[in-house]
Amino acid sequence: MQNAFRRIDQSKTFQLFVIAVILISALTVGAHTYELRPSMESALNIMDMAITIFFLVELVIRYLASDGIRAFFKKGWNIFDLVIVLGSLYPAAGSTIFVARLLRIFRVLRLVSMVPELRVLVNALIKAIPQMGYIGLLMFVIFYIYAAIGSMLFGDINPTLWSDVSISMLTLFRVATFEDWTDVMYETMEVYSLSWIYYLTFIFLTAFIFLNMMVGTILEVMSEEHKLLREEQNPDADTMATSQEIQALHQKIDQLQSTLSEMNKNRH
Template sequence: MTSNQPTVVDELDPPSLQARFHRLRSNKAFELFVIGIIVFSALVIGAKTYDIPPLISKIIVFADWFITLFFLVEITIRFIGEPRKRDFFRSAWNIFDTLIVVVSLVPIEDSEMALVGRLIRVFRVLRMVSIIPELRVLISSLIKAMPQLGYVALLMFIIFYIYGAIGSFFFASVNEVLWGDIAISMLTLFRVMTFEDWTDVMYETMEHYPLSWLFYVSFIFLTAFAFLNMIIGIVVNVIESENRARQIEEQGEQPARSDLEAQLKQLQESVNQLLERQR
C-alpha cells in the first residue's frame, strides 16, 4: 500500500540570493580578494604620479575603471547580503564605502574637477580599514579617545602659548626669523619638541642668555616627555578597553550559538521520531 504523502524530504529549498551573498561577503577568500583589489588600486594611484608611456597610461585608465566597477559590485553584494537592509546604512563604514564608490563613478577625469576625482580615488585606499576588523578597532579606539586627547591638546596649547610668548619677548632680538612673534615662536617650539636641530636654536640663544637652556629643557620635559607619553597612554588604554569589550562580546556569542545548536539538534531528533512513526 502506497501513500501519496512524502515520508522523506528529498532536498532542501535552494538558498535565497540574500543568503548566498551573505555567505559570500563573510567568506575569507572573498575578503582577501577585496583586500588585494584595494592594494592594486593603491598601486594604480601611485603609478599615475610617474611619467609613463601613453600605452601604459591607457591601461591604467582601464584598470581604474575595472577597480571602480568591482567596488560597485562588491558594495552591492554586501548590501544585498545584509539580512536587514536598514542596518546596512547604520554603519558609518558602510556609508563611507558607498560614498567613495558612488563618487568614483562620476567621469571627471577630463573635466575641471579632475583633481577632485584623483583625490576621491586616493581615499579608496582607506577602504582597507573598513575591510580589516583590527584596523576598525584601532580607528574606533582613536575616535573614542578624542575627548580625552582634546583636553591634553588644550593643555599643550596653553604651554606652547606661554613658552611662545616668553621666547618672543626674550629671543626676538637674537633671531627675528625664529622668534619674531608668538605664532612663529610656537612653530619654533614645535621644532624643539620634535628634536629637529633644537640644539642649534638653543646654542644661538645661549650666546646672549647663558641660562636659556633652562627654557628649552623645561619645555621638552613638559611636552615631549610628559604630554606625548600621556597621549600614548590614553590611546593604549582605550584600545585595551575596546579589545576587552570585543572579547566579552565574542564570549557572550558562544553560549548563544551552543543553545541554537542544541535546539536544532532537538528539532532534528523530533523530525526523526516522526519519520519513524510514519514508517
C-alpha cells in the first residue's frame, strides 16, 4: 500500500490536479471579497469545504507514502503544508468568519510547496538571508555615517529632511531609491556647491555595490539549489556523466597509443 500511495503522490497527473485545486482555492478566496447573492455565497462555502477536505486527503496520502512519521516531518515543506491545512479547518461561522477566511488565504502558498521551481526560489531566499544580513548590516553602517554627516552639514538648510540622524536616514533611503533625489541634491547645492559628491558617492555605494552584492549572493545560492534539485530528480546523472567522461578519456588514450605505435613502426 505504501508503494501505491507513493505512486499516487509522485504522479504528475495527481500533482497537476493538486495545483489546479490550489488555483481554484485562490479564486474562491478572491470571490468572497465581492458582494454575491446568498446562493452563490453558499455554493462558495460548499466548494471551500470540499477543497479543505481534498487538501486533508492529499496530506494523508503524502504521509502514507513517506517512510514513517520521522521521514514525513523531516521535510520542512510537509510541516508547512500541515500548518496551512490545519489552519484551513478553522470554523468559518459568526464572529470567526474573518479569521477563517484570513487563514484560508494562506492556502495559496501551497503552490510554492507543489512547484519545485518555486521551492528552489524560496529555499534560495531563506538560505541567502544570513549572508544578506551581513550586507544589510554594512549598509546600515554606511547609512548611519552618511546620515550623521548630512545632519551636520544640511540640518540648517532643510530641517524637515536633515534635522537629526533618524530623519536623515529616511532622506537617504529616498535618495537610494531615486525618489526625487535630485530635488534634495539641488537644494543643498545652492549652499554647498560640491555637495553632489556626497550624494553620488552614497548612491554608488548603496545602489550599485551593495545591491549587486545582494543579487550575487542570491544567484550563488540559487545555483546551488538548482544543482540539488537536479540531483534529487536524477541522482544517477552525475554518475552517468562521470562514466561517460572516463570512457571518452580511455578512447583518447587508446587513440594516442595507436598513433604512437604507428609512428614507431614508421621510424623502423
